[in-house]
Amino acid sequence: MAISEQTIERMRELAGLYPKSRSALLPMLHLVQSEQGEVTAEGIATCAKVLGLSPAEVTGVATFYTMYKRKPVGKHHIGVCTNTLCSVLGGDAVYDALSEHLGVGHNEPTADGGFSLERIECQAACTHAPVMTVDWEFMDDVTPASAIDVVERLARGERVESTRGPAIRDFQSTELSLAFPDDGLAHEGNSVDEKMLAGLRYAKEHNMSAPTAGQES
């Protein structure tokens, strides 16, 4: 799908939000992905034109950050954290099970375009390791069986709730939220749970506090 006039107008809107318009490049690339499912050469050229940058400068950013994809992403992006803690608690097994179930490897879309699978780095969600993301929404404490169940339900078109966020939509919808975060979904789902507060509770019970800046330990 070619970049629409409406999207170009929204790019200009993003550029106007920052003192230096080039700061809008990151959300603009998400906007490109929301329309095209990847960062295409056309998307790069359009961002460059709107921001007065060279295509090489935009390409440098688009190829540096792993959230920008230079080839088509499936309807649903599945990320499995295989960083240290998730890995030792089962992340590798979850990734292997999904890879076998979907018949794809790292950063590959399925033949029907329904899913893409990616090994992802630590999501700062180690409390609930191993974690998986679906269109960047968290699925906590997954197992190979529960991860495959999520994928099967999505394939059947069923509603799937993320563990602590809104119901799963699709990759391109999430990309639009990353470009324009005011999507009205910020308060959906449980963002904090008992497991995440355990450390705070322990610190309070033991009169522990964090040192203030500059304080000697």
Ligand code: FES
């Ligand atoms: S190691 Fe997986 S979320 Fe931190």
